[in-house]
Amino acid sequence: MSEPLSNSPLPAVGEGDVDVLCGLVSGPVLVPGQPGYEDECRHYNLLSALRPAVVVGAANAEDVREAVRFAASRGLPVAVKNSGHQMVSSARGAVLATTHRMKGISLDAPGRRVRVEAGVIWQEVIDEAARHGLAPLSGSAPDVGVTGYTLGGGQSPILGRSLGYAADHVHRIDVVTADGQLRTVTADSDPDLFWALRGCKGNFGVVTALEFELFPVRRFYGGSLYFAGAHLAEVLHAWRAWVVGLPEEATSSIAVQRLPPLPELPAPLRGANVVHLRYAHLGSEQEAERLLAPMRAVAPTIVDAVAELPHTDSRRIHNDPEAPMPYWDRTTSLREFPAEAADAFVAVVGPESGSPLANVEIRHLAGAFDREPAVANSVSTRGVPFVAFGFGVGGPEQADLMRDSLDAVMAALAPWSAERRMTNFLSAEEATGPAEVERVFGAQRYARLAEIKKACDPENVFRVNHNIPVG
Structure with a gap:
């Protein structure tokens, strides 16, 4: 599979570094060879073997913050794995944050909104919403993660042609950016980042929670x-x-x-x-x-x-x-x-x-x-x-x-x-270079994304993806 990381050698992660990280997070921290590492890295596509330098099994948003800070301070890229079908590369040498433990769902039935954490899958939202006569813009496979699907647009086979993309109905995003800060991003608080996150998955931070609209469909x-x-x-x-x-x-x-x-x-x-x-x-x-x-x-x-x-x-x-x-x-x-x-x-x-x-x-x-x-x-x-x-x-x-x-x-x-x-x-073997990624988004949209990337992630920490490089 393709490997969109830099060809420059990555710093080694020492035992002392891992001990420091273990003391900062509540979830497991795993390195190659340890029990649990293979299970934590296992992915839907069995050809996509993940081989990060360190895995942080994030139990909450604070664990994600610490994982990003750890990676950024050591010049390492950050990769994310939730419950979806897509992984762009092996994440070799990266810090991999897995989010499947983050399962919070908070539903406001009168307001027809729901807030979900990054490890929630669609069937969980579908079932919870149905108890209130509501439905989300979920995709064809309800066992995939809400977050990755929505950040990539999200094409519902039931509601999409009448309501649009799932990303169109997101109201609030909690995201850890490259500086290790947890931000709550809305159209009013940060219009550029809010625009970029909804459609260009993975390039701007680790999303820890989404709030989006539900619809009265039974x-x-x-x-x-x-x-x-x-x-x-x-x-x-x-x-x-x-x-x-x-x-x-x-x-x-x-x-x-x-x-x-x-x-x-x-x-x-x-x-x-x-x-x-x-x-x-x-x-x-x-x-x-x-x-x-x-x-x-x-x-x-x-x-x-x-x-x-x-x-x-x-x-x-x-x-x-x-x-x-x-x-x-x-x-x-x-x-x-x-x-x-x-x-x-x-x-x-x-x-x-x-x-x-x-x-x-x-x-x-x-x-x-x-x-x-x-x-x-x-x-x-x-x-x-x-x-x-x-x-x-x-x-x-x-x-x-x-x-x-x-x-x-x-x-x-x-x-x-x-x-x-x-x-x-997009598969791991598609859009592997800047010119191809530009064609995916179109020149005008790509130019705006590149400017936002430069502002939000100047060191290109989030590059284990269909990457928009800096510079």
């Missing part, structure tokens, strides 16, 4: 339609024409999947090549079914799991895998998805392609995703109508096969691709 009509992979061409062409006419209350994406032969999968899906159509609608069941009817009629379904569901069952739209796995991934954005793009997609991942990729999907955005929020932020994909994302499962010995297969998908879609990308989908 249910939706949606779930999954599965078609045999042999019907990809007709389903995909129907979907690309159908999806652009949906009202903002409806959201859909489509994926080509080669599923493993797992016993927990329904029999028709075990080991199968399928087309997976995802759908969610916030209106009545009758209207939702009327809108979906044209897609149900395109080809025979092998599984129809679309129904009236409580918002707590949002994971049933995408059915994302929960167990960690070794995988390779890539993403791109699309300016449009015409018939020619659909044909190119079928050629590279369809049933005759020989593609080994486990999942290649296209998500439709538009609607409120295109509208600027009341308080602007640095989300990079406003105005981008489609994003594509693919991954292949395999160990290091399959690296060339998976990389080549993913590159083939990206090349096939290149004539219709947009430069700005969704930061939550």
Whole structure:
């Protein structure tokens, strides 16, 4: 995997340094070889082996402050691991702060707001909010961390097209900056940093808590339609024409999947090549079914799991895998998805392609995703109508096969691709240099981010990420 740290040698961390840090924090402090180090470093992508010089298992915001101060005083970078799916590098030589112990949730039901600490996952917020008839703008995988998802924009498969990105509805952020200070940042207190944090994850500090808005949503009509992979061409062409006419209350994406032969999968899906159509609608069941009817009629379904569901069952739209796995991934954005793009997609991942990729999907955005929020932020994909994302499962010995297969998908879609990308989908092997990161955000947005970075993190302490360098 890529390694975006400086090539300059990093200072060694001595036993005395670790003893000092142990005396300052309440959570565990671990170094390579100690019991618990491997567990603390374990990540969702089993290919992303984390090898920091020191791990601080932060129990609270004060532990994060001490970890950052320790790193900055010794010229070491800081990396962060919460409960998400993304880690950009091995964090070799860094101080890694893990936040999964920080589980505080404080919900204000009358005010429709919630404050969550950095280790909270979405299902925990979904369940707590549901007790009050409310819902957050959570993503397709409720087992991922709230903080990383939101700082990268956050694209809800139920509420996003009507309400925008999760980052659009953040009101307050607690963040430890490179000087080791814990700041509470709002649009009024620090408008530049507040703008940058919501969309450009990881470059400006360690977020220890977020406060954001909830919405009065209890249910939706949606779930999954599965078609045999042999019907990809007709389903995909129907979907690309159908999806652009949906009202903002409806959201859909489509994926080509080669599923493993797992016993927990329904029999028709075990080991199968399928087309997976995802759908969610916030209106009545009758209207939702009327809108979906044209897609149900395109080809025979092998599984129809679309129904009236409580918002707590949002994971049933995408059915994302929960167990960690070794995988390779890539993403791109699309300016449009015409018939020619659909044909190119079928050629590279369809049933005759020989593609080994486990999942290649296209998500439709538009609607409120295109509208600027009341308080602007640095989300990079406003105005981008489609994003594509693919991954292949395999160990290091399959690296060339998976990389080549993913590159083939990206090349096939290149004539219709947009430069700005969704930061939550960027892999460790994408946007590894300043020019590439600039393209992800666009020149004007990147220039503002670079100025804020220079002011907030002049030594580039937070560089284990898709980095905006200083100088």
